[in-house]
Structures are given as structure tokens and as C-alpha cells.
Amino acid sequence: MKYHLSDQERETGIIPSETLKAIAEAVRTTGYAVVGNVVSKETIDLLTGSVLEDVERVRATGKKTRHEENTGEGHLQLGLRRYGPYVRADLVANPVIEAVVAAVLGEGAWLGFYNGNVNCPGSTYQPLHFDRPYSWKTPEDAQRDGQSWPPPTTTLSCSIALEEITEANGATEIYPRSHLETEAVNWTQNRVEPYPDLIEKWSPPARMPIPQGGVCFRDPRMWHRGVPNPASKPRAMIAATYHAGRCKHWRGIYIQDLDPQTLEQCAADPTLRLMDDRTLGDGRLVFQSDVRGVFESAPSRFGINRNVRFIDAPERVNHFQDSHELGGARVVMGEISPEG
Amino acid sequence: MTEIDHIVLLVRDIDEAIETWERLGFKLSYRVHLDDVGLAQAFFILADGTFIELIAPTVQDNIYAEMLRQKGEGLRLLSFRVDDLDEAVADLLQKGVTLRGVGTPRVFVEPESASGMLIQLWPKDRPHRWRDTLEQTA
Numbered sequence: 001m002k003y004h005l006s007d008q009e010r011e012t013g014i015i016p017s018e019t020l021k022a023i024a025e026a027v028r029t030t031g032y033a034v035v036g037n038v039v040s041k042e043t044i045d046l047l048t049g050s051v052l053e054d055v056e057r058v059r060a061t062g063k064k065t066r067h068e069e070n071t072g073e074g075h076l077q078l079g080l081r082r083y084g085p086y087v088r089a090d091l092v093a094n095p096v097i098e099a100v101v102a103a104v105l106g107e108g109a110w111l112g113f114y115n116g117n118v119n120c121p122g123s124t125y126q127p128l129h130f131d132r133p134y135s136w137k138t139p140e141d142a143q144r145d146g147q148s149w150p151p152p153t154t155t156l157s158c159s160i161a162l163e164e165i166t167e168a169n170g171a172t173e174i175y176p177r178s179h180l181e182t183e184a185v186n187w188t189q190n191r192v193e194p195y196p197d198l199i200e201k202w203s204p205p206a207r208m209p210i211p212q213g214g215v216c217f218r219d220p221r222m223w224h225r226g227v228p229n230p231a232s233k234p235r236a237m238i239a240a241t242y243h244a245g246r247c248k249h250w251r252g253i254y255i256q257d258l259d260p261q262t263l264e265q266c267a268a269d270p271t272l273r274l275m276d277d278r279t280l281g282d283g284r285l286v287f288q289s290d291v292r293g294v295f296e297s298a299p300s301r302f303g304i305n306r307n308v309r310f311i312d313a314p315e316r317v318n319h320f321q322d323s324h325e326l327g328g329a330r331v332v333m334g335e336i337s338p339e340g
Numbered sequence: 341m342t343e344i345d346h347i348v349l350l351v352r353d354i355d356e357a358i359e360t361w362e363r364l365g366f367k368l369s370y371r372v373h374l375d376d377v378g379l380a381q382a383f384f385i386l387a388d389g390t391f392i393e394l395i396a397p398t399v400q401d402n403i404y405a406e407m408l409r410q411k412g413e414g415l416r417l418l419s420f421r422v423d424d425l426d427e428a429v430a431d432l433l434q435k436g437v438t439l440r441g442v443g444t445p446r447v448f449v450e451p452e453s454a455s456g457m458l459i460q461l462w463p464k465d466r467p468h469r470w471r472d473t474l475e476q477t478a
Contacts (some may be wrong), residue, residue: 001401029399029401030401031404125442125443127443128443167438167450167452173440176401176402176403177376177377177378178472179401180376181376182376193443193444194443197443199441199444199445200445200446201374201377202377202457203444203446204403204417204440204441204446204448204460205440205444205449206403206440207440219404227442230436230438233409
């Protein structure tokens, strides 16, 4: 599904309810929907410049990033500058994005990941994979929670294009509708290669082109992978990931077996999330305090929790560090550097 | 990539299309409906062992429905036999051809690299699963 916002829709952040329903339905059935003209040209230009500068700094280290080691060379999970003027309301508090998030995940959804995603020239194929596990493993589990089968997603990935993304600069390869493959609910790994019969079933794959300033809303369980960028310059994108309110893990995993006391603690303090070691901790994303006003001046119309906290100098957020590993906790004292 | 393995025609209505091809003198070999993929398929085996495959989307939101909206009915995919899939892929990539599904069992040449036609590379020794079903039921 493709929809292009009018300038008025972008500026007011109001889109027709039928359109909103159609976008949410496309995410549910096809696995994704692309909406154009969501973010202003001014913001896109500013962020593109900063991301490309940061890519140069990362490449100048001469080392592969940890994400490249784990996935494919040339695919960077590059942090975004967490200070002014680079934190913009039409990225972190965009009413159209938040309307779609609420339509897919319900009220109380929260921002769990805000990062750059860059495909550099000379990149390789990533393994075919999906990003999130299924929150319900059997039709009975889903039914008990009032959910349909195949189960709905509890996470929504928003890929914001900082430039025109096409096959010519390595648009992501996707397998539409593969998130409906219920064979995958019990897989312990997120890699699809061990299941060639299912790859055949969901072929042919497609590409995920996104117009500059547009957003691809994607069910992260849909199979996908980064592919080589044949262009001469890096292709820059922003990845913002939201989780349903019922997900209490810091990476948005729905944990059904939380004890009542932990659930009560989470309800009393919405900053708490379950960490990987199953202790409760602060699961918020960290920004410099100079951008506090960006969030506060644009309260969510859709009950979305931006899930942020702010820090002051001399503490800084080192946005070069891999947020896949560190979540929002990337605070350092002093200089920020790709060397960590 | 010199031999055709099969050709795929995209149609709106599988029953109507089967009737059409039977009227033309072709004999239906097998048909199947894949509910979760949202696809109905019908196969007509030809004298030389190649076959014509008719496909009709049964949902509005899969890649075939999108293709139907964009291009209408007609010949939409050519599947060519290759001796060795990996070698064929390496050769095409080296020539700058854009592919989909590299490294998976189903590799396609992007229509932009093939005069608008989606091309599938089919390893010569790979069986077609639906033909196994035919043999079992024969």
C-alpha cells in the first residue's frame, strides 16, 4: 500500500480515518505500508548531512562495526545525534507516525529504538531474517488474550527515508506476507535460511522503495534483509521502533510470565523495563537536555509514550555506540567518538 | 540460461482462465489453492515436459495482486533452467544484473534488468513439488 500525504496533511498531522485504517490493514496483511511526504524537507536535509558526516567518521576508523560483524558488511546501525538542532519534532513526535503506531499497536505504545540505518557502497547481502519474535505461540494462547491467528505484531518498525530509496541504492529486500507464516512462531533463531521450502513458498521477494521524506511502516516479523548498495554514496535511513504497551522488556518483547509484583512495579513506574538479565531497570532512550522542549512542545495526540530521559553536560550520549546492544544507556563523560 | 523451464501467466480468475486454456486445447494437469499465500495456481504440462502455470491472487494485498493492478493479466514470469544456480548468479552479478533472492533457493532477475519481465533461474535438477503430488496420485 502506498499513500502520499498532501502538504496540508503533513503540516497539520491529520489524515483521513479511512486512510489510517487502510495503512494499519496493509501492515496487518501485507506486512508493510509506505507513506510519502511525512517528514519536512528541512529536517531531511539536516539529518542527511549529519548522518553522512558521521558515516565518514565511522569509516575513518578503518574497522568493521559490531553490527557489520553480525549481519553484513557495509550495513551500519549508526546512532543519531541526540542533541540540538538534530532532534526534530517531525521525527521523534510526528503526529502521522504516532497515529499509525496507535492504529497498529494501540494506545500506550512506546518508542523503544531511534537510530540511523545506513547502507554503504560495496555492502554485502545480509542473511534473510526477521527482527522480532511472535508474542503468542499457539492459537490457544492468542485466543486466551483475545487475539487473532496468525497473531498480530506487538512491534512496529518505521523506516524514514532521508533520500529516495530505490533498487539503485540498495532498497531492502522483503518477503511480503511472510509475517503470517505460523511455522515461524517457535523458531529459536531469527534466520530464515534453514527453511528453504518456506522461502520458496513466500517467493518472489520484492524491494521496499521509500520516497525521500516518506516512511515505511513494517511488521518486523516480515522476512527481509539488506542487499548491496550499487550506488556511489551511502544510503541513509532512520529506524524508529515502537512497542505495544503490554510489552515490558526493554527491547519490546512481550513477556507473559511476569510475576504480579513486577507487573505492579512496571505499572507504577512506566520508566521501568525488564532487562535481559530479568532485573528491572530504566528502559528509556537518552537525549541531551537541550532538546527537552522538542518533546514537551508536541504532546502526543495518540497516547504514545516517547520513553525518553534527558542528561546534562558533562554527561553526553555517544550516539556512535551500537544501540542494538546498549539500548538507551549510552551515556559517557566528555568527548563523543566512534572509537567508543 | 538457454532453456525454458516454465512460463507463468497472471490471471484475474483461475476458473475462467482454466476454461480459456482448455478451450485452446491444453489439458489441465494440476491445480492448487494456497490459502495463506493468497494464490490459486493451475498447471498445464506441455509435450516437451515444460509447463504453463496460471496464477491468480485470491487476496488483494500480495505481490501478485499488486502486479495485476499495475500490469494487468498476461505473461509475467519466465523461468529458465540453469546448470548451477550459484554459478549463474555469480555470472549475472558480475555483469551488473540486478537480482532478487540471491543466496536463497529462488533467485529472480529484476524486471528492470530484463526488459520488464521477471525472470526466474531454475536449477535443472530441482524437481517441482506439485509434480511429485501428481506422480503419487497417478
